[in-house]
Amino acid sequence: MTSDVANSRVALTGLRVFYALLVLFLYAPILLLAIFSFNDNPTPAFPLERFTMRWYQQFLSNPQLIGSLRNSLVVASISSVIAVALGLAGSFLLVRRRFVGKSAVSALMLSPLVIPYLVFGIALLILFSAVDEFLTNTMGVYIGLGLHAVVVGHVVVSLPYTILTIVPRLERMNISLEEAARDLGAGPAQTLRRVTLPLLVPSIVSSFLIAFTLSFDEFAIASFLTARELTWPVYLFAQLRFPVLLPQLIAVSVIVMVLSIAVVVATEALRQRAERRLDLAPPA
């Protein structure tokens, strides 16, 4: 029970109202989009017409749209796997090892958090252009921009998030479990595989999802690095100039939004349950 303003009934009621209004404000635009995705009017405007599912059907027969969704799925999957793998390595490094220059390494691994994506996207654009310039002049080959460049960029910006997710779990982990495994004759690799990593699974899954969501939705960096194959946000952005496609785009957006909220909520619930079961002693 707190002893300041929140102790007063009037203030609490006011705060509750404010909370409700804010939730309304935050969700109204999303709900409006959802409503208009079923509206039988190519322009999202009032008054509402009949209910229809045709926008949801229409986008399924739009190969470019589907292609961009597929590209984003592929890019997000690959970059997340790499980011989680590198994040695991980085986390073990920060939690389990002591070495010279550790704080500098720690700062380096977290620094992509603060770089503006505009600057980073441009930097990667210039990097790939410079490398291509060099390769063309020396060997006559050419890498070019494209989805591979987007994967590279997304791994960099996802890495801090994976580390920040895995490190706390690793720090809190009970080392006696690993020592018991070693005492029973398991080698280091076996201990890692059968004790440490399974205990880390909730945070590994969490960090994968964070990286995936980040990559799937990321526009700024991808906008500088895509070539002919577009990712979903880049495609969406490009099509926003054409009003005729708007209803389809809204329909897909609603699906993506609902899915992402559902996945986040489900994962968080599962993760908390898994962590409670995997901890022999809950954290103090």
Add this chain to the structure above:
Amino acid sequence: MRPPETRTARPARPRTWPATLGLLSGPLLWLTLFFVLPIVIVAAYSVGILKLFPTDTSSAFHDWSRLLTGDSIYLGLFWKSMRVSLIVSVTCVVVAYPVAYFLALGARKRKYVLLLVIIAPFLTSYLLRVLAWKVILGDAGVINSFLFWTGLRGSDDPVQWLIYSQFTVMLVLAYVWVPFVALPMFVTLENLDHSLLEASADLGASRWRTFLRVTLPLSGSGVLAAFVFVFIPTIGEFVTPLLVGGTRGYLYGNAVSDLFTQGLDWQAGSVLSLFLLAVVAVLMAIFARFLQVRSVSA
């Protein structure tokens, strides 16, 4: 209280160097190649050490001096972006604080669920949320069509300042960031030592006095962290202005982006990018002192 059998890992002894190096190599190699190197290359390119196009000059200090002495529009745009970012950040903090406070100190049983409800929109697509506002604020959009439909305004007289203005950019950015901002403030408020508040009440302070003199100052670091988390990224914001800003909402980030995609003056663009990066680095250094940032693992 930790039970006696629970121990956390000690740092390893020197004979595990190979493993350390192995672990180091992965993330560090990636970051050096794809994070540090690009930035170095941009710096080299911006002063003309590196050349990519035939039109690139090698005395690009010219571009730098133009930027810094205000000889071009870019410095003015930069201050405009700083101002917009400041307004957005302050608004977000002011709006989110009561919610963070309510969840940390007022709600009791379901505070984490209520927090997730506030944060969930931030986890959905940024582009989609901006698109939603584009649909809502347009001349034939939701708000205006609603006004026409109910007869409150004639259909030849839409409310025009809603979209393609600086206001639009600020409104949409605030909308995007408010959920995110609630989290650090909630964490700080939740970790407050309640006995301090009780002590204040015991000493005779009224509820408001306790809030103003104890709670608010103690939550200062959370408020500052929240502010910084919005302020710094928003300086370089270009996506929202591109979608809903029009000419009046044109920001520094747009100028940089356009130099690469429209104007094709990559060198000037690099100069502007590096300038932004330098500003961000300086701001981070300043705020890090205030926030007493710990390293990730002590």
